[in-house]
Amino acid sequence: MFTLIFFIFGLIIGSFLNVLVYRLNVAESILGRSACPHCKNKICWYDNIPLFSFILLKMKCRDCQKKISWQYPLVEFFTGVVFALVGAYFFSPFDPQSWIMSTYYLALFSMLMVIFVYDWKFMEIPMIIFWIALGTSLAYYLFSDWINFIPELGIFNLSVFSGLIGGLIAFLFFFILVSVSKEKWMGMGDAYLAFLAGFVVGYPKIIFTLVLSFFIGSVCSIILLAAKKKTMKSQVPFAPFLVSAMIFMIILPEIFPALKYWLMMMF
Secondary structure: OHHHHHHHHHHHHHHHHHHHHHHHHHOOOOOOOOEOOOOOOEOOHHHOOOOHHHHHOOOEOOOOOOEOOOHHHHHHHHHHHHHHHHHHHOOOOOOHHHHHHHHHHHHHHHHHHHHHHHHHHHOOOOHHHHHHHHHHHHHHHHHHHHHHOOHHHOHHHOHHHHHHHHHHHHHHHHHHHHHHHOOOOOOHHHHHHHHHHHHHHOOOHHHHHHHHHHHHHHHHHHHHHHOOOOOOOOOOOOHHHHHHHHHHHHHHHHHOHHHHHHHHHHO
């Protein structure tokens, strides 16, 4: 029941995230009704229902008949899936702390989705979203540490401490890549995002997260080359792979508890 509610809520948020990505790029206010990017006509509410409107309109704008990008239903669907997973594995109606945790992850994953799509489309990380995500994560971990602090374990058991160590490791690794390649392999925005990844998943999980991100990137690059969508000289944004690895690193151990034990043994 809750999983379905979270999924539907995710579809609605996903629709908003599509608007946010577009308006961040054109520097428009996020307020106001959505409009077709081709004909600029306002979209009626019944043509703006996540997923269903895309199908009912046969992937075309009602007014100008121009094709609607697949980005819109895909972002809505995957946001819905991620929200449903949060509802299934992090939320408990009888646990107040799970409400806070679920709210944090919903907010974080929403911002990561914006970074994913924005970098894929425009080869740039929206830094305002990055700073909001980092600030939100810092506030959540400070609050969580304050609630769950065990004096006997000291500061080394704090989420903030683990996050700072993970963030610095990831940032320095990417900073070296950026410096050596003079931003041909990676952009400085990727180094900042790597710090966020390390801060969110903490140490030592950031090591596996980075390995996973490069693995996902390699697989996707091979697929793009095979499909002739990219060439060996083409630039491929890295943020989507790092974002995907972050989300997997957070959710998969909850789905497969044995993975938690494996990660602990590995590190």
